[in-house]
Amino acid sequence: MLLTEIGHYVAGERTATLSDKTMHHAKRAVIDWFAAMYPGTVINPGPMLREALAEELGHGRSVVFPAGELALTRTAAFLNGSAAHTAEFDDIHRDSAVHPGCATIAAALACAQATGCDGETFLRGVIAGFEVSTRIGLAMTREHYKFWHATATISTFGASAASSLILGLNGDQTAHALATAATMAAGLQQAFRSDAMSKPIHAGHAAEAGVTSAMAAAKGVTGALDVLDGPVGMGAAMSGKADWSKATAGLGRDYNIEIMTFKNHGCCGHTFAAIDGALVLKERHGLTPDQIARIEVGGYRPTVDICDRPDPRTPVDCKFSLQYVVSHALVHGSVRLAAFEAERMSDPAVRALLPLVDLRLDEEIDSRFPGQRAARVAITTRAGERFEFLQPTRKGDPDMPLSDEELSDKFLELAGSVLDAADAKSLLAALWGLEKRKSLDLPGTTAPAARRASA
Numbered sequence: 001m002l003l004t005e006i007g008h009y010v011a012g013e014r015t016a017t018l019s020d021k022t023m024h025h026a027k028r029a030v031i032d033w034f035a036a037m038y039p040g041t042v043i044n045p046g047p048m049l050r051e052a053l054a055e056e057l058g059h060g061r062s063v064v065f066p067a068g069e070l071a072l073t074r075t076a077a078f079l080n081g082s083a084a085h086t087a088e089f090d091d092i093h094r095d096s097a098v099h100p101g102c103a104t105i106a107a108a109l110a111c112a113q114a115t116g117c118d119g120e121t122f123l124r125g126v127i128a129g130f131e132v133s134t135r136i137g138l139a140m141t142r143e144h145y146k147f148w149h150a151t152a153t154i155s156t157f158g159a160s161a162a163s164s165l166i167l168g169l170n171g172d173q174t175a176h177a178l179a180t181a182a183t184m185a186a187g188l189q190q191a192f193r194s195d196a197m198s199k200p201i202h203a204g205h206a207a208e209a210g211v212t213s214a215m216a217a218a219k220g221v222t223g224a225l226d227v228l229d230g231p232v233g234m235g236a237a238m239s240g241k242a243d244w245s246k247a248t249a250g251l252g253r254d255y256n257i258e259i260m261t262f263k264n265h266g267c268c269g270h271t272f273a274a275i276d277g278a279l280v281l282k283e284r285h286g287l288t289p290d291q292i293a294r295i296e297v298g299g300y301r302p303t304v305d306i307c308d309r310p311d312p313r314t315p316v317d318c319k320f321s322l323q324y325v326v327s328h329a330l331v332h333g334s335v336r337l338a339a340f341e342a343e344r345m346s347d348p349a350v351r352a353l354l355p356l357v358d359l360r361l362d363e364e365i366d367s368r369f370p371g372q373r374a375a376r377v378a379i380t381t382r383a384g385e386r387f388e389f390l391q392p393t394r395k396g397d398p399d400m401p402l403s404d405e406e407l408s409d410k411f412l413e414l415a416g417s418v419l420d421a422a423d424a425k426s427l428l429a430a431l432w433g434l435e436k437r438k439s440l441d442l443p444g445t446t447a448p449a450a451r452r453a454s455a
Contacts, residue, residue: 010178092261101260122440262407
């Protein structure tokens with residue numbers, strides 16, 4: 001049975017021989033998660049959610065960021081998972097359109113801290129979670145992404161798998177945990193086609209549901225093992241064209257965690273190729289904003305459906321507005337945290353470019369989604385010159401990856417927006433050495449009072 005096979009893979013990953021390469025990429029994923037998570041802790045809904053769940057803080061052994069408060073395992077997974085998806089800097093598995101890290105690593109970290117496991121076991125849980133979630137995402141096909149937020153639905157499996165490994169479940173127990181997780185997987189795309197705060201909660205819910213499913217299975221709670229491929233299961237209900245052979249293809253042999261996309265821009269990933277292409281034209285032809293008369297962007301279907309927002313006014317809207325992020329890149333040279341501050345969102349030079357951006361569907365580019373994330377960008381100048389560039393991929397994708405040095409710089413920039421510089425550097429060094437750590441009590445992440453309470 002499908003889930004039984006996956007469950008036994010997860011349990012086996014606890015002692016499987018893993019290459020240095022795979023472990024290194026797991027550390028990269030964790031470093032990227034911390035980089036994305038820290039700025040998300042100080043942006044709503046993060047502070048609001050911590051206030052809403054205040055009575056659940058101060059108990060347990062798992063850490064809630066940024067202040068290092070202790071919390072019960074599920075609460076920590078929910079809050080940290082939500083924060084990791086808030087600033088829009090979290091990882092992407094390109095071919096499945098899933099952000100696996102936000103929920104998977106939040107769940108793994110909460111369980112690791114609750115159980116006191118070592119760094120290597122934590123990384124093994126992360127690896128198993130990425131492998132299971134990305135393959136289920138591939139199996140659900142592009143049809144799933146029409147209505148469902150794949151990070152909300154599919155990342156639930158990553159969180160469940162990671163939690164199951166770290167909590168020590170056997171193969172059959174893990175299969176039941178995954179089955180229970182499947183029936184808690186939810187998250188509609190409509191939630192982020194407006195100025196709403198629900199999208200990051202999708203990741204938090206996925207993390208919490210994954211932890212809950214594993215904790216329940218450890219005590220004997222069973223799930224429907226045909227919940228994925230049954231006649232009224234997840235595939236039938238949420239895809240219609242699921243190909244379950246993809247859920248186990250290469251499992252335990254080819255590691256998807258080695259081909260992750262790490263974001264170079266702080267906004268929706270469906271805009272990245274257009275940003276990169278616009279920056280190429282800006283640099284190649286020495287273009288300045290005042291020279292530009294028109295900006296044409298041809299993209300794939302989700303870029304058009306999700307990111308065609310010609311007059312955004314709030315941070316959420318701006319992060320999902322191709323018009324805004326491309327204009328901001330052409331004016332300021334990048335799209336990082338500062339792009340969504342009030343001063344930047346009202347910048348006259350940026351606002352002047354917004355109505356000049358024409359976004360349309362490019363059928364050729366769309367035919368290659370999700371395996372290729374491209375954009376065709378053309379800029380016409382006021383002098384009548386027209387420059388065009390096909391951006392074939394995105395900076396940060398596996399065929400144009402961030403180097404370890406670039407990833408470290410991203411971490412120090414983003415985590416350093418919340419932590420002081422010394423704490424950020426200490427934490428980064430600890431994360432690069434995770435496989436050697438005896439526990440997940442990481443430097444700079446736990447408040448002194450919380451450390452005393454857990455001693």
